[in-house]
Amino acid sequence: MSDVPAASLRLKVDTTALTANWRALDAMSGGGTATGAAVKADCYGLGADICVPALRDAGAGAFFVAHWSEVPAIAAHVDPAKIAVLHGPGCNAEADYARSMGVLPVINSLHQAEIWNASGGGKCHLMVDTGINRLGISVAEVSENSVQSLDVDILMSHLACADEDVTMNDAQLNAFQDVLGLVTHNRASLSNSAGVALGLDYHFDMTRPGLSLYGGIARAELASRISQVAFPEAAIMQIRQIPAGDSIGYNATFTAQRDMRVGVVCLGYADGLLRSWAGNGALIKDGADCAILGKVSMDMIVIDLTNAPDAKEGDWLEVPYHLPDASAKSGLSQYELLTILGNRFQK
Numbered sequence: 001m002s003d004v005p006a007a008s009l010r011l012k013v014d015t016t017a018l019t020a021n022w023r024a025l026d027a028m029s030g031g032g033t034a035t036g037a038a039v040k041a042d043c044y045g046l047g048a049d050i051c052v053p054a055l056r057d058a059g060a061g062a063f064f065v066a067h068w069s070e071v072p073a074i075a076a077h078v079d080p081a082k083i084a085v086l087h088g089p090g091c092n093a094e095a096d097y098a099r100s101m102g103v104l105p106v107i108n109s110l111h112q113a114e115i116w117n118a119s120g121g122g123k124c125h126l127m128v129d130t131g132i133n134r135l136g137i138s139v140a141e142v143s144e145n146s147v148q149s150l151d152v153d154i155l156m157s158h159l160a161c162a163d164e165d166v167t168m169n170d171a172q173l174n175a176f177q178d179v180l181g182l183v184t185h186n187r188a189s190l191s192n193s194a195g196v197a198l199g200l201d202y203h204f205d206m207t208r209p210g211l212s213l214y215g216g217i218a219r220a221e222l223a224s225r226i227s228q229v230a231f232p233e234a235a236i237m238q239i240r241q242i243p244a245g246d247s248i249g250y251n252a253t254f255t256a257q258r259d260m261r262v263g264v265v266c267l268g269y270a271d272g273l274l275r276s277w278a279g280n281g282a283l284i285k286d287g288a289d290c291a292i293l294g295k296v297s298m299d300m301i302v303i304d305l306t307n308a309p310d311a312k313e314g315d316w317l318e319v320p321y322h323l324p325d326a327s328a329k330s331g332l333s334q335y336e337l338l339t340i341l342g343n344r345f346q347k
């Protein structure tokens, strides 16, 4: 088998920035608070093999995935006892898998508590719902025998609106504080990235940032502390001279008003470049904006090279991915921008 030729898309993941972001979030918490890491969705699209060792070496104390299928990629790098599976054991096979791997399930319902107990019990985490109405047992259910008999390591809840200044944050904080006395546990945890910026009251024994590790700015307080981690780049495949009057791309939505020099770049939907970028977006060549012309044509876009007269085929262009700015430009959330990058980038 020959080696696959180098890709025309590459994603630089700045692990120094990733580590610095973890440290910045850790420093925002008091000394008694450990800082975990949400590493679900392949570290929000940036690659577990790259990100997890860096987070582990920085000192992250717990690693949160969503699906059971995500366990092996994380267990390749960290002590399985530090891996928590947020979706919990919905059937015996999942409880058995947790046990055989030595990872801890997050119990989210009485049904899951019963499955875990019936499979032999042992250490687990517990998610209590304090208002988001996503996963988690209700406060009223905490007194049930199946919950009281759990051996709870981390008792957690999840904030619905931590990125906003709304009274719901205080309401959830109060509800969570009330729950702490209702069930025996080793540690308590409430905050995601945005919650870290809500202040010490919200930190408890462990925080669980995800987005901001990877460069997302969930609240203004984080803007000066969090740096960009993901730097996508794409190469120019072909340069074309377009005469005035010619159109570009699917549905011919762009018509050249003058003779133009344009570049074809192999970047499209499967790489996270959704249609909302067309019309507003640009790639960057040595600091110069190269506007996206017309629609995204499935796997390709065409860009204006007027501002980059020296650009040649094979040159690399930056996809502007400072997340708050890219979010404003594309209308996509910072979470979406990271998790849709796709697997055609060479990392």
Ligand SMILES: *Cc1c(COP(=O)(O)O)cnc(C)c1O
Pocket: 038, 040, 064, 086, 158, 191, 192, 193, 194, 208, 209, 210, 211, 212, 218
């Ligand atoms: C994804 C997730 C996090 C991390 O949230 P961010 O907003 O990305 O920081 C924390 N806790 C739970 C339960 C999650 O599902």
